[in-house]
Amino acid sequence: MYQYTEFDRQFVKLRAAQHRDQLERWQKGQLADEEFRPLRLQNGWYIQRYAPMLRVAVPYGEISSKQLSVLAQIARDYDQPEPELFAKAQTQQDLLLGPSPRLIKGYGHFTTRQNVQFNWIPLDKSADVMDLLATVDMHGIQTSGNCIRNITTDELAGVAADEVVDPRPYAEILRQWSTLHPEFAYLPRKFKIAITGATEDRAAIGWHDVGLQLVKNAQAEVGFKVWVGGGMGRTPIIGSLVREFLPWQQIMNYLEAVVRVYNRWGRRDNIYKARIKILVKAEGQRYIDEVEAEFLQIITIDGAPHTIAQTEFDRVAACFVEPQSTVQKTASTPTGQEDPSFKRWLQQNVAAHKNPLLRAVTLSFKRLGLAPGDATADQLQAASQLTAQYSRGEARVTHSQNLVLPWVNQDQLHALWQEAKALGFANPNIGLLNDMIACPGGDYCALANARAIPVAASISERYQDLDELDDLGPIDLHISGCINSCGHHHSGHIGILGVDKDGKEWYQVTLGGSDGSTLSGTAGAGKVVGPSFSAAEVPEVIEAVINKYVQLRMPADNQQDGRAEYFIETLRRVGQEPFKLAANAARHSEPALA
Numbered sequence: 318m319y320q321y322t323e324f325d326r327q328f329v330k331l332r333a334a335q336h337r338d339q340l341e342r343w344q345k346g347q348l349a350d351e352e353f354r355p356l357r358l359q360n361g362w363y364i365q366r367y368a369p370m371l372r373v374a375v376p377y378g379e380i381s382s383k384q385l386s387v388l389a390q391i392a393r394d395y396d397q398p399e400p401e402l403f404a405k406a407q408t409q410q411d412l413l414l415g416p417s418p419r420l421i422k423g424y425g426h427f428t429t430r431q432n433v434q435f436n437w438i439p440l441d442k443s444a445d446v447m448d449l450l451a452t453v454d455m456h457g458i459q460t461s462g463n464c465i466r467n468i469t470t471d472e473l474a475g476v477a478a479d480e481v482v483d484p485r486p487y488a489e490i491l492r493q494w495s496t497l498h499p500e501f502a503y504l505p506r507k508f509k510i511a512i513t514g515a516t517e518d519r520a521a522i523g524w525h526d527v528g529l530q531l532v533k534n535a536q537a538e539v540g541f542k543v544w545v546g547g548g549m550g551r552t553p554i555i556g557s558l559v560r561e562f563l564p565w566q567q568i569m570n571y572l573e574a575v576v577r578v579y580n581r582w583g584r585r586d587n588i589y590k591a592r593i594k595i596l597v598k599a600e601g602q603r604y605i606d607e608v609e610a611e612f613l614q615i616i617t618i619d620g621a622p623h624t625i626a627q628t629e630f631d632r633v634a635a636c637f638v639e640p641q642s643t644v645q646k647t648a649s650t651p652t653g654q655e656d657p658s659f660k661r662w663l664q665q666n667v668a669a670h671k672n673p674l675l676r677a678v679t680l681s682f683k684r685l686g687l688a689p690g691d692a693t694a695d696q697l698q699a700a701s702q703l704t705a706q707y708s709r710g711e712a713r714v715t716h717s718q719n720l721v722l723p724w725v726n727q728d729q730l731h732a733l734w735q736e737a738k739a740l741g742f743a744n745p746n747i748g749l750l751n752d753m754i755a756c757p758g759g760d761y762c763a764l765a766n767a768r769a770i771p772v773a774a775s776i777s778e779r780y781q782d783l784d785e786l787d788d789l790g791p792i793d794l795h796i797s798g799c800i801n802s803c804g805h806h807h808s809g810h811i812g813i814l815g816v817d818k819d820g821k822e823w824y825q826v827t828l829g830g831s832d833g834s835t836l837s838g839t840a841g842a843g844k845v846v847g848p849s850f851s852a853a854e855v856p857e858v859i860e861a862v863i864n865k866y867v868q869l870r871m872p873a874d875n876q877q878d879g880r881a882e883y884f885i886e887t888l889r890r891v892g893q894e895p896f897k898l899a900a901n902a903a904r905h906s907e908p909a910l911a
Contacts (some may be wrong), residue, residue, distance in 0.1 A: 318379050318381060318487075318636060318637070318640075318711055319376075319379075319489045319633065319636045319637070320368075320636050321454040321790055322416075324452070324647060325454065325719065325897075326454060327761075329450075329451045329454060329455075329456050329458075329572055330448075330451045331758060332451075332456060332458060333361065333444070333445075333447040333448050333450070333451045333456070336356075336357070336360050336443065336444055336447050337444035337447070337448075339353060339356045339357070339413075340357075340440070340441070340443060340444050341411070341444075342747075342894075343744040344441065344749075351404050355462070357440075357443070358461040358462050359458070359459075359461065359462055360443075360447065360456070360457045360458060361373060361374065361456075361457020361458070361460040361461055362440065362443055362457065362461075363380065363461065363764050364440075364763075365436065365667040365761055365762055366406075366759075366760075366761055366762060366763040366765075367402070367405075367406035367409065367410075367420075367436075367761070368398055368402060368406065368436060368437050368439070369437075369438055369439065369440045369443070370434055370435065370436050370438075370761070371433060371434065371435045371438050371443070371446065371457060371459055372428075372432050372433075372434050372457055372460035372461060372643075373388070373433045373434070373435075373450065373455055373456070373460070374432060374455070374456060374457055374458060374459065374460050374467050375431050375432050375433060375455075375467070375471060375714050375749055376467055376468060376488065376489070376492045377431065377468055377470040377474065377484075377485060377488040377489070377492075377512075378431035378469065378470065378472050378584050378713045378714040378715065379485065379711065379712075379713055380711070380712050380713070380714060381453070381640070381704070381710055381711055381712075382701045382702070382705035382708075382710045382711070382712070383453050383701075384454075384455055385698075385700055385704060385712065386452045386697075386698060386701040387449060387452065387455070387745065388425050388433055388697050389413060389425075389443055389694045389695070389697035389698035389701060390449065390694075391425070391438070391446055391450075391754035392423050392424050392425050392692075392693065392694035392697055393423060393694035393695075393698075395435070395438045395439075395442050395445070395446050395581075396422055396423050396424060396425070396435045396436070396437045396438055396694075396790055396813060397422055397423060397437060397440070398437040399421060403420070403422060406420060407420055409644070410760065411554060420760060420761075421687075421691070421693075422436075422437045423437075423693060423694050424687075424691050424692060424693045424694065424696075424697075425692050425694075425697055426688070426690050426691050426692075426757065427682060427691075427692065427715075427718045427720065428690065428692040428717070428718065428803070429716050429717075429718065429754060429756070429803060429804065429805055430466070430467055430469060430509075430712075430716075431467065431469050431472075431713075431714045431715070431716065431895040432460055432467055432486045432714070433714065434516055434682035434757075436757070436761050446719065448542050451828070458496060458497070459495070459496060459497075462502075462507065463503055463504045463506050463507055463508075464494035464495075464498075464501060464502050464503070464504060464507065464508065465498065465501055465504075465508045465509075465510065466507055466508060466509050466510075467492075468486050468491050468492050468495070468510045468511070468512065469509070469511045469512075469520060469525075469716070470484045470485065470511065470512045470513060470514075470520050471484065471513045471514070471515055471519040471520045471720045472519065472713040472714070472715040472716065472723075473515070473519060473668060473713075473721070473723065474513075474514065474515075474713075475637055475675055475723070476513045476544065476670050476671055476672070476675070476677050476723045476724070477517075477519075477668075477670075477671065478668075478669040478670060478671050479515045479516045479517055480514050480515045480516075480671060481514055481515065481516060481531060481532060481533060482514040482531035482533070482539055483514055483634075483637060484512045484513055484514035484529075484531055484534075485637045486630060486633045486634040486636075486637055487512060487531065487565065487568065488512050489633050489636070489637075489708050490569070490625060490629070490630070490633055490644075491510065491512070491568070491569065491572070494569050494572075494623065494652075494712040495510075500577070500580065500720075501576050501580065504576070504579065504580055504583065505579065505580070505583030505584060505585045505591040505592075505593075506583065506588070506591035506592045506593075507592075508526045508527075508576065508593065509525045509526050509548075509571075510525060510526065510527045510528075510529065511524075511525040511527075511528050511529070512528075512529040512531070513529070513530055513531070514530070516834075517834055517835045518530070518772065518833040518834055518840075519716075519821070519834060520716070521716065521808060521831045521833055521834075521840065522544060522547075522556070522833065523547050523555045523556050523804075523840035524547045524548065524549060524556070524805075524807075524832065524833070524840060525544075525547050525548070525556065525792045526545070526546070526547065526548060526556075526592065526593045526594070526737060527543065527544065527545055527556070527572065527575060528543075528544035528545075528547060528556050529541050529542070529543060529544075529566070529568070530542040530544075531770070532562065534562055538564070539564075539565045539567060540562045540563050540564050540565055541560065541562070541563045541568055542558065542560065542561060542562065542563075543558070543559050543560035543563055543571065543575075544556035544557060544558050544559065545557055545575055545593065545597055545604075545605075545608075546593055546594045546596070546597030546598065546604075547594060547840075548592050548593075548594040548684040549801075549802035549805065549807045549808070549842075550800060550801055550802050551589055551800050552589075552592075552594065552595065552598075553596060553802075553842040554594040554597075555840050556594075556597075557597055557601075557605075559605050559608065563755060565625065566624050566625045566626075567616065567621070567624060567625075568625070569623035569624075569625060569739075570612060570615045570616055570621050570622075570623045570624060570702055571608075571612050571617055573611075573612075573623055574608045574609075574611035574612035574615055575608050577592045577611055578604065578607050578611055579596060582596055582600070582604075582607075583595075583596050583802075584596070598758055613810060620839045623699065634873075637725070637909070639672065639724070640709040640710065640711060640724060641709070642709050642724070642726070644657040658738075658745075659734055659746045661783065662734050662738075662743055663730065663734075664745070665745040665746065665747050665748070665749070665787075666678060666679045666680075666681065666743070666745055666747045667679075667730065670723075674726065674727055675724060675726060675727060676719065676725050676726075676730060676738075677722065677723045677724075677725065677851075678707075678708075678722045678725045678730070678733060679715070679719050679720070679721050679722075679747045680700060680703070680719060680720045680721070680737055680742040680743075681719055681724065681742055681743065681744040681745075681746055681747060681752065682718060682719050682720060682742070682749060683694075683718075683719070683744060683752050683753065683777070684741055684744055685748060685774070685777060685778065685781070688755060688757065688760075688769075688770040688773065688774075689718050689754060689755045689773055690718030690719075690754075690755075696740070696741070696742075699740045699742075699797045700712070700720055700742070700769065701732065703722065703736060703737065703740075703742070704722060705728055707722055707725050707726075707732075707733045708722035708724045708725055709724040710725060711723060711773070716754075716805075716847075717747075717752060718732065718754060718755075719747065719752070720742075721834070745783065746783075746786060748779050748791045748793075749786045749787070749789070749790075749791060749792065750776075750786055750789055750792045750794055750863070751777045751780045751781070751786065751794075752778065753773055753777065753794040753795065753796060754771060754793075754794070754795040754796065754804050754805055754809070755769040755772075755795075755797075755804050756769050756796070756797050756798050756803035756804035757769065757770065757798070757803075758770055758796075758797075758798025758799075758804075758815060758886030759798050759822070762798060762799070762803075764798075764799050765815060766798060766799045766800075766815045766816050766817035766822070767798050767799070767815025767816065767822035767823065767824060767852070768815065768822065768852070769796045769797065769799060769804055769813075769815060770800040771852065771855075772796060772813060772815075772824065772855050775797055775852075775855070775856040776794070776855070776856050776859050779856055779859075783873060788881075789863065789866075789867070790880075790881065790883045790884065791836055791884070791885075792810050792811065792863075792883075792884045792885075793808070793809045793810040793811070793830075793832070794809055794810070794811045794812075794813070794859075795807075795808060795809030795811075795812050795813070796809075796812075796813040796814075796815075797812075797813070797814050797815065799814075799815055799816075800814065800816075800845060802814075805832070806827060806830070806843075807827070807830050807843060808830045808831060808832040808837075808840070808842070808843075809827070809830045809840040809843060810828070810830060810831075810837065810843075810885045810888070811826065811827070811828060811843075811859065811862065811882055812826070812827035812828075812830050812843045813825070813826055813827075813855060813859075814826075814827065816849055818849070822852050823849035823850065823851060823852075824849055824850050824851075824852065824855050825845050825849050826845070826846050826847075826850065826858055826859075826862075826900060827842070827843030827844055827845050827846065827854070828843050828844060828846055828862070828888060828893060828896055829841075829844055829885070829888055829889070829893065830843030831885070836883065836885065837885055838885070838889075844893055846862075846893065846896060846897040846900045846902060847901045848901075850900075850903075850904060851905070852871060853905070854903060854904055854905055857903040858900045858903045858904075860903070861900055861902060861903040862896050862899055862900055863884075863897040864899070865895055865899040866884050866887050866888070866896075867895050868896060869887050869891050870882040870883075870884075870886075870887045871886075871887070
């Protein structure tokens with residue numbers, strides 16, 4: 318992991334002190350609400366449907382056991398609203414959305430942006446929380462606002478067997494470059510960068526404002542493929558490839574040109590047309606040409622001020638070597654292989670590692686009783702302890718709202734499985750139907766049109782049989798409570814989008830989306846299967862779609878690789894129509910929304 322320097326720590330502590338001063342002035346009435354709002358947002362403090370929400374930055378998903386322990390402390394000691402507020406929120410939820418026992422407190426939430434959120438911290442405690450975060454080099458800077466947001470990457474970065482170049486040093490350098498960059502602090506709209514260094518895209522780079530893939534050319538030189546203009550939301554667009562190979566030393570100079578042209582020409586008169594994807598789609602080659610001209614000026618006339626020096630890269634890269642272990646490594650086969658439950662977990666939750674003596678293990682945060690990605694204070698503390706004991710003090714937050722332990726000794730897998738199982742983290746469902754993504758939705762978010770959590774729970778309750786899940790194979794199910802797409806519904810093999818009709822909750826279902834991974838194929842948005850469905854109908858619609866897949870898939874004995882055809886493969890082979898008919902046949906009444 319990157320090790321903060323004294324400068325880094327002082328920077329974060331001063332930012333926390335600045336927030337405390339701003340908070341105190343607001344409390345005394347010396348700062349108006351409209352003046353305090355942009356200041357708190359710059360540190361990740363939102364006001365949601367019922368209470369403040371804090372978004373804590375976890376750059377490129379890398380988090381230490383000590384940081385997880387502090388997050389557990391925050392959940393336990395600070396994610397605790399006044400009883401009157403919590404009771405009022407429960408009452409308001411019943412009135413607005415109908416009975417739902419899903420409001421909880423004292424927990425954290427892993428997001429699809431590899432961050433962590435808290436939903437109930439009182440604003441008057443925010444300065445204390447920021448001070449606490451600073452003790453473990455954490456903060457909420459650039460988790461909000463029209464700036465370059467938290468940079469994301471592959472959760473297997475640095476350990477993946479198919480990795481060409483470790484993206485983490487580059488992600489860290491870009492994080493430092495973009496943090497409070499004065500020219501890019503007030504962009505037309507938020508700006509998201511994703512980077513991968515593997516042959517398989519596990520970072521969904523096509524769906525980002527800028528997507529970066531580290532590659533090597535014929536001379537074995539390292540550089541970037543650069544995509545610009547991707548994004549979900551109201552207008553889902555896959556980014557355009559603008560550079561086949563950019564020398565790694567020039568990445569900041571080139572991004573400076575990309576963002577500078579966007580800052581110059583991006584729409585500021587219409588929030589729905591303000592993202593860079595709209596500019597790139599509208600201008601096409603003209604935008605690319607202007608970026609190239611700007612880049613040429615930066616590296617020739619301006620003197621290439623952001624060229625990455627080899628010494629600086631080496632300084633940062635030195636933080637990302639394999640961490641030391643006090644456990645002696647052996648090449649022995651994991652014990653417990655005769656246990657079918659353990660074997661299933663090995664198959665589903667354990668990934669190959671570039672070091673043959675190690676494995677990367679995913680702890681599942683998808684279990685009944687909590688929303689996808691939720692973790693109570695006790696669970697966060699337990700995850701911290703597992704990280705310290707089995708993964709050399711380091712974990713990774715994943716895009717699918719789980720936690721990866723990237724440095725697990727092969728001969729400790731059985732012991733880890735036993736402890737994870739006792740804690741509820743060993744559900745062998747990674748990549749399967751009930752390993753679903755879901756945003757907080759209308760239960761918490763003021764922007765949401767509908768709830769996502771109860772829908773996720775209803776579907777998950779139907780699909781708990783491990784043999785059935787294993788038979789169905791990998792299926793990406795993503796749920797968003799509104800068109801902002803925090804649940805990435807566009808990229809799901811099955812996507813569910815909450816929509817509003819006359820103040821009531823309805824849901825659109827999409828099929829065939831992809832994040833760009835090898836299994837899912839070229840990144841793209843799913844297609845709507847028909848008019849919207851009620852909340853009660855959605856689980857039956859999903860079941861009808863799954864049953865149609867089982868009916869239509871090619872069986873294992875017809876496949877060269879000896880496995881049954883996967884859901885996304887069947888869908889692309891036979892087309893949408895059979896699934897649309899099955900989905901609409903599950904409707905209880907006439908459609909209410911086209």
